[in-house]
Amino acid sequence: MFLPTLLAALLHACTDAADTAAQTAADDTTAEDSASAVPPPAVEDYDFYFGDLHAHTGLSGDGGSSDFGDCVSDCGALATLVEDARARGMDFMSITDHLNGSVGAADSLRYDQLLATLLAADVPGEFVIVPGAELFFSHAEEGSYGHKNLYFFGDDAQLTDLSRAAIWPDQTSEVDSCQAIWRYQTGMEDRFGPTMLIPHHPSSRLYTDWLCGSPDHVEAVEVYSRHGNSLGPSVSYDPMFHDITPEGSVHGAMDPEGMAWKMGFVGGTDSHDTRPGAVCELDTQREEFPYGGGYTGVLLERGELLDRGAIHRALSDRRVYATSGIRMPALGVIYINNEPAGLTGERFGLERDDDVRFEVQVSEEHDGFVQEVELYMTNRIVPMEEDGPGRWSWRSDGGTVPLWAYAELVIDGDAWYGEDGCEDGGEDRSERVWLSPSWFFLSQDTSEG
Secondary structure (H helix, E strand, O other), X not given: OHHHHHHHHHHHHHHHHHHHHHHHHHHHHHHHHHHHOOOOXXXXXXXXXXXXXXXXXXXXXXXXXXOEEOOOOOOOOHHHHHHHHHHOOOOEEEEOOEOOOOOOOOOHHHHHHHHHHHHHOOEOOOEEEOOEEEEEEEEOOOEEEEEEEEEEOOOOOOOOOOOHHHHOOOOOOEOOOHHHHHHHHXXXXXXXXXXXXXXXXXXXXXXXXXXXXXXXXXXXXXEEEOOEEOOOOOOOOOEXXXXXXXXXXXXXXXXXXXXXXXXXXXXXXXXXOOOOOOOOOOOOOOOOOOOOOOEEEEEEEOOOOOOHHHHHHXXXXXXXXXXXXXXXXXXXXXXXXXXXXXXXXXXXXXXXXOOEEEEEEOOHHHHHHEEEEEEEEOOOEEEOEEEEOOEEEEEOOOOOOOOEEEEEEEEOHHHHHHHHOOOOOOOOOOEEEEEOOEEEEEOOOHHHO
16 A cells, blocks of 8 residues: 555645646746736826817907907907916917908908917927917808818928918808818918818807718817807707707717717817906807806826927827816726727727726826716717726626717816806806717728728
8 A cells, every 4th residue: 555655645746846836937927927017008197288279369350359359348468368378277279260251350460470479489398389270161052161270280390481371361261162171271281280170169050061071181079168068969068059950069970870970079268358268257258158168188198298299199199188177187098808908089999799898087186076977879878887086987798889989077166166166157067078089890890990
């Protein structure tokens, strides 16, 4: 009995040694993998900047400044425009005075003088100026193509010859075709570097014709301003004060059975009283506007310099989001099969049974302001569950992944503004953050690639 017992003992000892060695190797591999693994994106990894991309001065025919134009009451001054804007805490802005249309356009001398003042005030890393203009496009037979803001993101050398006459020499809004709009934009880019044409209040009167153009032309849309909420007629927060057309709304443009446009979300004030960024005050020049307006949030890699080029890249990549006027850092992350796949705003290719999880993050210091987070999807709205301080998530079940989805954060406005309050109109005293949408498609569907 001794030999079999010894052999058994030796075999047991060898097995234990092998198991120990295997476990040690596994532990070493795990440690190595853990050390080399890239952590998932976190809100702390990024810098967040906020600004008003849609504001008018007295140079617009329907605008007013205390030192120029037809000011109704309590307008800001052109002389202190930049100083006042910076005092409101913004990191960037664009003055988008009208250059055509029936409301009256800025004259060349005044526009060029203001443009020179603004460009001289551009300080990368501190306060960035994005030159802009509001343009209206229409056709004698087809009607309105909609209001769009033109933005210039070139460097100082590229913008040397930028002027009122170079952008739009007369007051007419009529073009000979839809395609003429995009040929015009291409011409602007050839002369002045990167540009964008961004639709605003797209579902209002003179609504945006989404059949004109394509997602390759328009990379972002303004979803909130002093006009109200452009997302869709079923969205109750700060509805537009004038007629809204479902076909012109942002949801209508994103409809996968329609045009299926893929755009990032931005916000602005559309103020007309030379007070860009004054989101806690109603417009003194256009008293019919019932709301204070919003901001655009720009998401940059930690340490990336804020300048016009960085803002353009963020807009192109849809690493932007809209707010109803607060400056809250917020991040959206998409996980596929529990692996981080990218940030919200991107397009994601999936296999048929892939599991998708949305995650929304705010910093822990802002967690207490968030009342709830909802996920708007192609055909439904679902609450996101709180996973811990400053984190909310939603997971797809059984492959029921939407074609598009975006998160809306509901913020306690009274808590955010405190004793100072915020007279921004509307019946709902809460605030909102709308992250740019994400889109999903089957990987073998090359039409979405």
